[in-house]
Amino acid sequence: MSRMLNGLLGWIAGTVVVFALFSAASLAALTALAAVSPTALDPTPMNAASSAVAPDRAVILRHLLIQDCGSCHGLTLGGGLGPPLQSQSLSDKPVPYLAAIILHGRPGTAMPPWSAFLTAPEGEWLARELKGENP
Amino acid sequence: MAGPGTEGRKSVTRATPLLLALGLARFATLSLTLTLSLSQAAPAAQAWAQEQHPDQTQKTLEAQHQALTQEPNQAQPQYPAWSQGVTSSQAGKVADNRDGSTSAESGGANTIPCPPPRGTGDLGIIVERATGSLLLIETTGNSVLARIEGLGDLSHASAVFSRDGRHAYVFGRDGALTKVDLLAARVVNRVIQSGNAIGGAISQNGRLIAVANYEPGGVRVFDAATLEQVADIPALYAPDKPASKAVGLVDAPGQRFVFSLWDGGEIWVADLANPAQPQVSRFKDIGKQPYDDLITPDGRYYLAGLFGEDGLALLDLWHPELGVKRVLPGYGRGEQPLPVYKMPHLEGWAVAGRRVFVPAIGRHEVLVIDMDTWTEVGRIPVAGQPVFVMARPDGRQIWVNFALPDNDRVQVIDAECLAIVQELRPGKAVLHMEFEPRGEEVWLSIRDEDRVEVYDTQTFARVASLPASKPSGIFLTDRAHRTGF
Numbered sequence: 001m002s003r004m005l006n007g008l009l010g011w012i013a014g015t016v017v018v019f020a021l022f023s024a025a026s027l028a029a030l031t032a033l034a035a036v037s038p039t040a041l042d043p044t045p046m047n048a049a050s051s052a053v054a055p056d057r058a059v060i061l062r063h064l065l066i067q068d069c070g071s072c073h074g075l076t077l078g079g080g081l082g083p084p085l086q087s088q089s090l091s092d093k094p095v096p097y098l099a100a101i102i103l104h105g106r107p108g109t110a111m112p113p114w115s116a117f118l119t120a121p122e123g124e125w126l127a128r129e130l131k132g133e134n135p
Numbered sequence: 136m137a138g139p140g141t142e143g144r145k146s147v148t149r150a151t152p153l154l155l156a157l158g159l160a161r162f163a164t165l166s167l168t169l170t171l172s173l174s175q176a177a178p179a180a181q182a183w184a185q186e187q188h189p190d191q192t193q194k195t196l197e198a199q200h201q202a203l204t205q206e207p208n209q210a211q212p213q214y215p216a217w218s219q220g221v222t223s224s225q226a227g228k229v230a231d232n233r234d235g236s237t238s239a240e241s242g243g244a245n246t247i248p249c250p251p252p253r254g255t256g257d258l259g260i261i262v263e264r265a266t267g268s269l270l271l272i273e274t275t276g277n278s279v280l281a282r283i284e285g286l287g288d289l290s291h292a293s294a295v296f297s298r299d300g301r302h303a304y305v306f307g308r309d310g311a312l313t314k315v316d317l318l319a320a321r322v323v324n325r326v327i328q329s330g331n332a333i334g335g336a337i338s339q340n341g342r343l344i345a346v347a348n349y350e351p352g353g354v355r356v357f358d359a360a361t362l363e364q365v366a367d368i369p370a371l372y373a374p375d376k377p378a379s380k381a382v383g384l385v386d387a388p389g390q391r392f393v394f395s396l397w398d399g400g401e402i403w404v405a406d407l408a409n410p411a412q413p414q415v416s417r418f419k420d421i422g423k424q425p426y427d428d429l430i431t432p433d434g435r436y437y438l439a440g441l442f443g444e445d446g447l448a449l450l451d452l453w454h455p456e457l458g459v460k461r462v463l464p465g466y467g468r469g470e471q472p473l474p475v476y477k478m479p480h481l482e483g484w485a486v487a488g489r490r491v492f493v494p495a496i497g498r499h500e501v502l503v504i505d506m507d508t509w510t511e512v513g514r515i516p517v518a519g520q521p522v523f524v525m526a527r528p529d530g531r532q533i534w535v536n537f538a539l540p541d542n543d544r545v546q547v548i549d550a551e552c553l554a555i556v557q558e559l560r561p562g563k564a565v566l567h568m569e570f571e572p573r574g575e576e577v578w579l580s581i582r583d584e585d586r587v588e589v590y591d592t593q594t595f596a597r598v599a600s601l602p603a604s605k606p607s608g609i610f611l612t613d614r615a616h617r618t619g620f
Contacts, residue, residue, distance in 0.1 A: 026593065036226055063583075066265075066563070067265075067582065067583075067605075068476065068477070068539060070290055071290070071477050071478070072477075072478065073266060074290055074308050075264060075288055075289075075290035075308070076288055076290075076329070077308075078288075078291070078308075078309070078331070079348060079349070079350065080291065080331060080333070080381065081307060081333075081349070081397070081426075081478060089393070090361070095546070105474065108443075110426075110442060110477055110478065111448070112474035112475055113474055114476075116540070117539070119542070
C-alpha cells in the first residue's frame with residue numbers, strides 16, 4: 001500500500017515538472033488532473049466491481065488495445081514511437097497512474113487523451129489489463 | 136519460419152501447379168472467372184503436374200478449388216501458403232543480426248520447376264499485420280495469387296521493391312528485414328536487424344537497403360542482394376542522450392538516404408556512394424518531433440512534418456548549403472490542437488502538379504503548399520485527423536483517410552478547385568490506400584472488416600472486394616521506379 005502511495009506521490013511530482021515544462025498545455029492538463037484526482041489520489045484498493053466491464057465491451061477494449069494502442073506501442077505492445085506496455089515494463093506503475101494517462105494523455109508527448117472513447121472504469125480496466133491483473 | 140525437411144519440400148511441389156494455374160488465369164477478371172479460369176487452366180496444369188508428381192496432383196487441385204471458391208468476407212480466408220513449402224536450403228537462413236553478424240543468402244538447390252514466364256509490373260503485396268503474412272496480389276484482374284507467411288510482427292510494416300520488380304523488401308516492427316521473391320511467392324532471406332524498426336528505403340541504384348530503427352535508434356544499411364549489413368549509422372545527437380528514434384527515411388539521388396530524428400529534432404543526409412564510409416551531414420534544430428517525411432518525386436526537396444509544433448521543415452537537396460527552412464510556421468494559429476489518435480504519414484504521393492497536400496496535426500484540415508514559393512495556398516476542412524493524404528498519379532484527385540473515430544471514411548478532394556467531391560464509407564478502420572500505376576483504380580485496406588477493396592477513381596464504384604486478415608499497408612511494384620518509395 002505504501003509503495004503504491006509512493007508511486008502516486010512520485011507521479012504527482014513528475015506531473016508538476018511536466019506541466020512546468022509545457023506551460024502552454026498546463027491549464028487544460030491541470031483541469032484534467034483536477035478531474036481525475038479523486039480517483040488517482042484515493043489510496044484505498046480499487047473496487048473491482050467499479051471497474052468491471054461487460055464481456056462484449058471487454059472484447060472491444062482488447063481490440064482497441066491491440067490494434068489502436070498497437071499503432072504506436074506495437075501490436076505486441078513491445079514499444080514503437082510509444083514506450084513498451086508489456087506487464088513487466090509496468091510493474092512499478094500503479095493502476096490509477098496508468099488509467100490517468102490512458103484517459104487524459106501526456107502533454108508534450110504523442111500520447112493523446114482517450115477519454116472521448118472510454119469511461120473512467122474502462123480506463124482502469126485497460127490499465128489492469130496491461131498489468132495482467134484482470135481476471 | 137518455414138518448416139524444414141521433407142514435409143516442407145513436399146509442400147513446394149504441391150503448391151507449384153497452382154502457380155501455373157494462376158499464371159494462366161491472371162488476365163481474367165476477378166470473381167466470375169476464378170472458378171472458370173481454374174477449370175480452363177486445370178487440364179494444362181494437371182497434365183503438366185501429373186508428369187511431375189502423379190500422386191499429388193488431384194489432391195492439390197481439389198484443395199485449391201476449394202480455397203478459391205470459398206465465400207468472401209471470411210475472417211480467415213484460405214489462400215495458398217507458399218512459405219510452408221520453403222525449405223531451409225531454399226529460403227536462406229534466418230539470422231539474428233542484432234549483434235552485428237550477418238547472414239548470406241543461400242543459393243540452395245532449386246528443385247522447383249519454372250512456372251511460365253510472367254512480368255511483375257502488375258504485382259503487389261498487402262500486409263496482414265496481425266498474422267505476420269502478406270497477400271501477393273495482381274492488379275490486371277484484381278485478385279489474390281497467394282499468401283506468404285512467416286514475416287513476424289508486421290504492425291506498421293512497409294515495403295520497397297527491387298528495380299526488376301521481382302523482390303519485395305519488407306520492414307517489420309520487430310526489426311526484421313525480409314526479402315520476398317514475388318514470382319515464387321516465398322521468403323528468400325530474412326534478418327533480424329534491430330529490436331524495433333519503423334520503415335526503410337532502397338538506394339537509387341537498387342543495391343542498398345536502409346532501415347530506420349527506433350531501437351537502437353538510427354539507420355542500418357544492407358546489401359540488397361545478400362542482406363549483409365554494410366553500414367551502421369546510430370542517431371547519436373547529443374553526448375548525454377541515447378540515440379534518437381529515426382523516422383521518415385527516404386532515398387535521394389546519388390545513393391543518399393535522408394531521415395529525421397524524432398527525439399533529436401534533426402535531419403540527417405547520409406551519402407553512401409562508398410558504403411564502407413558513409414558521409415553524414417547533420418541539420419540541427421529543424422523543429423520539435425519530426426514524425427514523418429516525404430521527398431518530392433524529382434528527388435529535390437525533403438519535407439519533414441513536425442508533431443511537436445505547427446509547421447514543416449524543408450531541405451533543398453540541390454542546395455543543402457542553404458540549410459533547413461521552416462514552412463507554414465504557426466499554421467495552427469495558436470489554437471489548442473485536437474487529440475491525434477493515430478500518427479499521420481507523409482509520402483511522395485502528396486505532390487500533385489506544383490502543389491503539396493499534407494495533413495495538419497491536431498486540426499481536421501489538409502494543408503495545401505505551393506512548391507515554388509513554399510507558402511500556404513489553401514487549407515481544406517476534412518472529416519477528421521488526416522492520416523494519409525495521397526494524390527492520384529495524374530495529380531487530379533487527392534484521397535484522404537482518417538484517424539479514429541473517423542477511420543471508416545475516405546474523402547476525395549479535387550486538386551484543382553480544392554473542394555471535397557466525394558466521400559466514401561468503405562468500412563471500419565480504413566488503414567491504407569494504394570493507387571494502381573496509372574491511377575484508374577485504388578486499393579483500400581479495411582482492417583476491422585478483414586477485407587481489401589478496389590475502387591474505380593472516376594466513378595467511385597467498388598470493383599472488387601477481397602478477404603484479407605487485418606490488412607494494413609498495400610504496396611505495388613511500380614514503387615520500384617519512383618524516388619521516395
